[in-house]
Amino acid sequence: MAINMRPTKNPMPTQDPKVRAHNFDEVTLGYTEEMAIDEAKRCLDCKVPSCVPGCPVQINIPAFIHEVALGNFEKAYQIISLSSSLPAVCGRVCPQEKQCEGKCIKNKVPVMDPVTHKPTGKFQEPVGIGRLERFVSDYHRTHTCVAKIEIKKNGHKVAVIGSGPSGLTCAGDLAKKGYEVTVFEALHVAGGVLMYGIPEFRLPKAIVQSEVQGLKDIGVKIETDMVIGHVLSIDDLMTQYGFEACFIGSGAGLPRFMNIPGENAKNVYSANEFLTRINLMKAYKADSDTPIIHPRSVAVVGGGNVAMDACRCALRLGAEHVYCVYRRGKEELPARKEEVEHAEQEGVEFHLLNNPVEILEDLEGNPKTNPNYGCVKGIKIEKMELGEPDASGRRKPEPTGNFTTLDVDCVIMSIGTSPNPLIKNTTPGIETNPHGCLIVNEATNETTKKAVYAGGDAVTGAATVILAMGAGKKAAKSIDEYIQAKK
């Protein structure tokens, strides 16, 4: 097969930024079959691929891309699904530039001048692995009718707490091995952060629900409205309900605040609250009973994916100005590159190297005379400069003493989350580190309590969907080994 020597990726078709900034439909439209084949042909099919070790679940990337190049899309899907249980999700939300695509050999292949045939000093773009993964899984979902596979049950029961990426992955892997798996979810729908956190325009909820349905089809039971730690404890599950092992994937939900003046004013949200109202409760739709404010001008504090999501949701609610306030520079933004680019295209204004010091409240008159009494009326930010690297290895932002005020009527705090202490507080024998993260054996993901495993953000603190999936996979393997060894 002829290799496509074009140095650049096939661009992703997207909705026009001016249009999409006002709707919640998916931003990226996905490759066509022609684009996918063309992109797949850019892969050099390395003998020792460097992309695979870059993938937290080690998908056999060259093999699936090879099938795409041949037009065998379903075969490509089968290769991906050997390693990943949520490919349609990962193709959309993985930070590929830091993982598979970041490791692609093409990044080191110089771009030649077409006339002089000398190096231009630039390097090629990696193969669009994420875009191909998404294409393949979307193709599978829309073209393939899966015959229900009958899996022989092995009679062992496992409980999974939390139905986010780690829980769903762990549940899927165990169900495929014949375990009777019950997933307990605190909210009213399954999916965790995929439902409440990541917005519709980045990850359509129908896709998440189709992945959940896939698990139900192989026999996974999903119990929503069950807050483990309150309604049943882990000990209850293991002593009264016959579960032989538990997996905890309860995430890192507890939002952090900055403890600056004015943080308790009206119209100050945590990103979790803002996004939950929009994504889970559909507050942007007229038929939803959940309220949300439609701000005129918004400051989002933070620079991660969640901050980008909050910025872009605020635009879609009709805000005229959305400012992203981040204390480090553009290079340090922790968000996926594509999210930052999309946010910029849609009109999010970045105030980089700035740190909020105070949220200004409208305290004129009293609540009776002033309908905006107690509401946000601005945010005071301080210019920062980067100093010496800190413990995280990143250069530490230092205050400069120069302040400006942004005219905003809403502030969204997106500065991270901590693990929910509920499970720790209600499960004797489970230990956490000083950050509240569950302590696990790194080889097996077993916690300090026998037969109880954990993974995802509950262990690592806020991280990515794919890392959580990797942990769910590892734990499923350990749980299987543990139960089989008991016999």
Next chain:
Amino acid sequence: MFRIVSKEVLNPTVTRMAILAPFVSKKAKPGQFIILRTDENGERIPLTVAGTDPVKGTVSIIFQVVGATTEKLNHLQAGDSLADFVGPLGRPSELEGLKNVAVIGGGAGCAIALPLAEALHKQGTRVTSIVGFRCKDLVILEKDFETCSDKYIKMSDDGTWGTKGLVTAALEEEIKAGVKFDEVIAIGPVIMMKFVCLLTKKYNVKTVVSMNPIMIDGTGMCGCCRIVVGGKLKFACVDGPDFDGHEVDFDSAMLRNGQYRPWERHKYEETCNLFKKEVK
């Protein structure tokens, strides 16, 4: 789906329902709350557990019709079902070891105060219930309070029921008469709890209040229910809902509770109009 087993009108705007929720029923303790959704587009609202019957597997809730969701809820009948009913959430009230307690209930807050008064009574605590309503027509749970209180003081704003005046006046009279409460538990409108706390601070009587801020998930995830207690941010859903009343910043709590008021009013009217149309 969670079936409504029974429904009882307590006054024109306050209703009691028993919901079939066996798991919740087994675990719920006084002071904890649940979150429900009436239907698929419904919002999640928190309501305090008003009682349980673990044998029948039911949980009672008492609610006042104040907005669209409670209006919808009030239109449901025994035999209908709720889309979601999750709990028990929050920390149970700490009642152990209390010998002499004043339970203050204001308006619909009495629904939350009653299970505490009952639990205290059951463990042998001397219970003085001081209960206030705007007028006689709004009185609820009179018999229930009578049964579990050693002393039952009735107050109303207009004097149509019990003594005319505020609950704080009755409480101060008790304290001045020499009653030594080891704790006051105040549950009702935020403004009432604020004034009870101002009073008890003066007399140095420990006071616990049950906060009822706006919530979404109720498990500590959204941070919507944050309250300033002793200068620190606390989440009512996981750190509360009970807090030391002398430490709570009631003014900011009152402001935050009003965040969506114009929207709520609009949605309520819309919902009422919808029900009126259905009747026609």
